[in-house]
Amino acid sequence: MALPLALNGQDIIGQARTGTGKTYAFGVAMLQRVGKPRKNRKKPRGLVVVPTRELAVQVTEDLVTAAGKLGSRILTVYGGRAYEPQIEALKQGVDVIVGTPGRLLDLVKQKHLDLSQIGTLVLDEADRMLDLGFLPDIERIIKLIPAERQTMLFSATLPGEIVALSRRYLTRPTHVRAENNDAEAEATPQTTQFVWRTHRMDKIEIVGRLLQCEGRGLTMIFCETKRACDMVVEQLKERGFAAAAVHGDLGQGQREQALRAFRNGKIDVLVATDVAARGIDVDDVTHVVNYDCPQDEKAYVHRIGRTGRAGKTGVAVTFVEWEDLTRWKVINNALSLPFPEPVETYSTSPHVFSDLGIPEGTKGVLPRANRSRAGLAAEEVEDLGETGRIRSRSPRKGREDDREERRERPARTPRERRRTRGGRTSEEISAPVTTEEVQPAESPVVEIAEVETDVAPRKDSRDDQYTAEAAPRRGRARRAGLNPEVSLVGKSEAPAHPDSTTDEPVRRQRRARREQVAEVPSWSGEPVAEFATGGEDDAVAEHRDDEPAAEVSRPRPQPEKIIPPSPFAVIFKSPDLASDDDEIAPSAASERVQSRRRPQTRGQQRGPRRPN
Incomplete structure (x- = not known):
């Protein structure tokens, strides 16, 4: 429905569930309007603004697939990579740019990017950009684009801020919603949802059993904090699972390394924060685990939307702690879910094994015979020329590696020292x-x-x-x-x-x-x-x-004595630089006497005389 409107050049507000093909809805229309590349055309004609780096990579891959016959030049710009390759590509000429707001404004400020010929502007995942505080940057980018343009805004949810933004910058937009009640009823069986009330110390044990269920493919686990991601990854590795983390404290090279290993099947568990909740479109993601309760209903929708995509089925499991019950009730009421009171669940509860299809007697540790994944180390880290500080994947592990290096360091060879005394x-x-x-x-x-x-x-x-x-x-x-x-x-x-x-x-x-x-x-x-x-x-x-030997007695051995030089010896005598013509400097007393003898000129007031 949105494609014919986009081809006609109308402004669109698109709302659809994740995994329904929003990228192709605006991508095909934009590539059609831009047309085939020309040699004399250097400046871009289309611009796609996304909130996260992972989403920028995902959108670029979809656009490259769609522009296979046209040969359009598509460039991805985002932070964490070196500027030089992006600047060189801009000099050669591009047709469509996909990037994050921060790097786009940096290139514009450095006068490497000119947005004066943009004819189509797309704001993908607009609600997420507002949540991350990108609204001022988006307004600055829109001011750099000509007023006569086509603007398309797509999002899975439509909060009030998006409506206000559309009224300000869109011209008579058409609101397109790709779902209806029947579609929602049909889409519900595609993702089987389980909501359990669990204890904090028992979560990792439940996850260890869940990862050994029948028919499980790739699995994504979402945590609320970066530290929780690292903790879950360490514990899963100790239990024998091939896991990796993706969050904001990792360098861009490490994040892309984890995503490549996840797509290639070298790891089967990806632990991430909400930064990866959007833009990760990986096939065969069968299970999604909300290790921590989502903040709101939008985060919940995007998290579980990583599975059950393109008509496939999936399983979503949400852990809710006792202190998060109020938050979950708000999410449940907003999405009209049938889980107002989550079931109290432990790692030994019978319904865990029956609901997920876990074999009886399964423990939270993966048997060594089933550890067939190559792991994250099998995927090389790409040198991206990162502009930010290089962050370690696990600070605790880094310290342990440093200690091992110190232990394995060979002993120093003894240095030969030659003591001298007076140069001898x-x-x-x-x-x-x-x-x-x-x-x-x-x-x-x-x-x-x-x-x-x-x-x-x-x-x-x-x-x-x-x-x-x-x-x-x-x-x-x-x-x-x-x-x-x-x-x-x-x-x-x-x-x-x-x-x-x-x-x-x-x-x-x-x-x-x-x-x-x-x-x-x-x-x-x-x-x-x-x-x-x-x-x-x-x-x-x-x-x-x-003297006779009898009269001269042999000297007795005395303790060591060293006689220093005479204190009266003349060590240095300064040369006399004075000549006969030099005058002796007068003393202060003689100057005062001479000043009294000088006759006083007119205008000088003589002070009162002292009595004799």
Whole structure:
């Protein structure tokens, strides 16, 4: 009935039950008006706006089938896919565009899509678009389309908002309803409906038995929330069923992967939210389970409409919990169903087995011999260049996979570390030190071997201060390259008399050490602490060799001591950059004196004098 009116170019409001062929009602007429494609025609002539991505794919497949002889160029645009392929197709030219409101407006904003030549506009599942809040986007799209157009609005239900929208944007529309009372009476036996009052903890057990009934094909289970979908899928997989989820938290590639696996028969159970309640036209869907009670009568109609399509039969089972009884009574009264009081049902109730044809003794776990489905993993995920964030199918499972990867990760190979001290490795430090290696000309690190003599030590204030300040500064000398194993032995003791033979060489060595420290600047790259220790003086060594063995006692092994450099050594002296012509900057006091002596000019007021 709607096809002749659509071919004449009239505006139509179509209302029909799901599965009665609404897509072909507007698709054939639109393709006929658009005509065959032309090379010089780039801009689209027909536009179909749908609420969900799955419905866009379904409508596109039907239009491609209908346009097989015409060769019309049909493009599907929706979110979750990359922009580049869609933009490239628009540049080459299209005849009909099927898309969601959000992506259509994005392409228009980017100036890749021009709607100025649209002659036919179709709003499919208009009530669903209003429920999702697409009314402002639809109004913006309609304003971009020429006023002289044909507008067709199709929906399974016709709420008041749809009537108001049709009055605003449609011109003398014709309301076509594809059903009557006799048709409804005939359509009732096609879908056998069961409504049971169940407990929340017993639902999954009933579903496990239901999925093993006789003659069951593909099954769809509808849940109210995304988390409930993931929970049901996990529990069904644990029980041996090939199941997958479709909801808004999954990426577009994952959603299409689940739908392809469902159509190809690799999985036989599809758990979805209401986002998939429309637009999924899959053959051989024999059972539909409303795991959670629908929100209203429209959701119930669209859910059970996934089965019993095109003259085939199906079974729809609805679970109603105790707190949902009021909501279900409203749905029952709105649809005039014979289930005002659902039967209290458990997984062991006899009527569950008899109504669904479940063999006696069936449990909620699928036997291993019947697990013949390939599963979701057998279907590859298509790379769509998704624009949104990639979401995991099951967060809990993802965390478990990460833990397994951490456990299976091979152990790290031990890293070889070479400890150095002053740029020298431990092997070089532990090597025996010769006299040539510790000379001041080659290396500033020199070792002092000190001798114990019978002469009383001379009290020198400078030496006492040097020795007192040397003890706490141990770290700098160690960083300078001293080896703790080749450290100083004994305590330094000098002869008391200033004219002794050993006093002059010691003084000479001290002066040489101070000169070396003063000559080496701090920017030379070598730490000053390397010049802190002196070597073994020749005079001291000769004096030790000349003395009899009986008089010279062997030095006792002392704990490790490292003498740091003298705190009085000049490390860095800043250069004098001043010249003879430079003037000395006056002090603040001298400036105040000069300002008082300057004569005051006219106009300056002299303040009151202070009394002397």
